[in-house]
Amino acid sequence: SVSLLGGADAAPIVLDATPARVPTTRRYLMCEPRHFTVEYAINPWMDPTRPTDTSLAVAQWTALKETYERLGHQVEVIEPAPGLPDMVFSANSGTVIDGRVLGAKFRAPERAAEADHFRRWFLANGYQDVVMPEITNEAEGDFTWTGKYLLAGTGFRTDPRAHAEAQEVLGVPVISLNLVDPRYYHLDVALFVLTEDLVAYYPDAFSVGSQEVLRRLYPDAILATASDAACLGLNAVSDGRHVVLPVEATALGEQVAARGFEPVYVDISELRASGGGPKCCTMELRG
Numbered sequence: 001s002v003s004l005l006g007g008a009d010a011a012p013i014v015l016d017a018t019p020a021r022v023p024t025t026r027r028y029l030m031c032e033p034r035h036f037t038v039e040y041a042i043n044p045w046m047d048p049t050r051p052t053d054t055s056l057a058v059a060q061w062t063a064l065k066e067t068y069e070r071l072g073h074q075v076e077v078i079e080p081a082p083g084l085p086d087m088v089f090s091a092n093s094g095t096v097i098d099g100r101v102l103g104a105k106f107r108a109p110e111r112a113a114e115a116d117h118f119r120r121w122f123l124a125n126g127y128q129d130v131v132m133p134e135i136t137n138e139a140e141g142d143f144t145w146t147g148k149y150l151l152a153g154t155g156f157r158t159d160p161r162a163h164a165e166a167q168e169v170l171g172v173p174v175i176s177l178n179l180v181d182p183r184y185y186h187l188d189v190a191l192f193v194l195t196e197d198l199v200a201y202y203p204d205a206f207s208v209g210s211q212e213v214l215r216r217l218y219p220d221a222i223l224a225t226a227s228d229a230a231c232l233g234l235n236a237v238s239d240g241r242h243v244v245l246p247v248e249a250t251a252l253g254e255q256v257a258a259r260g261f262e263p264v265y266v267d268i269s270e271l272r273a274s275g276g277g278p279k280c281c282t283m284e285l286r287g
């Protein structure tokens with residue numbers, strides 16, 4: 001903060017550059033990784049020859065869920081289905097804005113059946129406006145709602161034509177962004193939202209033109225380092241004050257702390273073996 005001297009008798013005027021970061025209570029949908037394994041490879045993180053530890057995945061997921069609950073958030077759960085080892089990544093199965101739901105249509109046949117489990121969950125839980133997409137979209141994997149815009153990734157999973165479909169179904173302005181690095185195959189491993197006007201991202205995950213778009217929209221953005229990105233540090237979840245992120249993403253944690261946020265570290269090493277982090281396990285139910 002900067003102190004300006006007023007008159008001789010005046011109290012110093014303090015200009016604080018860091019706004020108070022006020023959390024808002026969120027509602028999340030999660031899916032226990034009871035059937036978690038890596039049995040196919042649909043992104044460069046996945047190696048089916050390497051054994052996975054399902055009970056460790058469950059323990060890490062439970063700690064993530066308890067972290068949200070400790071922060072005052074409400075967590076709903078959907079029953080995991082056998083034979084769908086990636087169903088833990090609930091963020092990929094729906095985009096919910098103002099109570100309106102756009103479901104998912106997965107690119108990989110291995111994940112296709114997840115979408116209908118979630119569709120049925122929405123219908124059983126009071127959502128009346130549920131639209132299943134015509135065009136491939138992996139929901140919050142590639143769609144990030146800022147409160148103003150739906151930032152929409154494409155390049156590896158979500159079809160660029162799905163951006164127009166999302167705009168039409170959800171009635172929100174969509175900003176298309178091109179992803180170029182296969183390790184960062186979803187938007188939510190390359191960028192996350194801190195507040196309506198502040199995001200953090202890893203520039204090299206985006207095409208040159210998309211980097212320019214991000215600079216125009218978010219001139220004050222937090223730019224993550226290569227090592228923050230490489231531990232899936234950008235797969236973070238913010239409630240406006242707390243930022244839940246992988247324990248290895250320490251430089252990113254320091255950067256968010258310098259902007260007045262509170263980093264909350266979680267260990268998600270086992271889920272990272274499938275290319276996922278905290279955000280992938282967390283679908284936000286807005287309205």
Ligand code: ARG
Nearest residue numbers: 043089141186274275276280
């Ligand atoms: N194994 C999953 C896949 O490749 C991981 C998805 C992670 N989710 C995410 N939102 N990035 O589809």
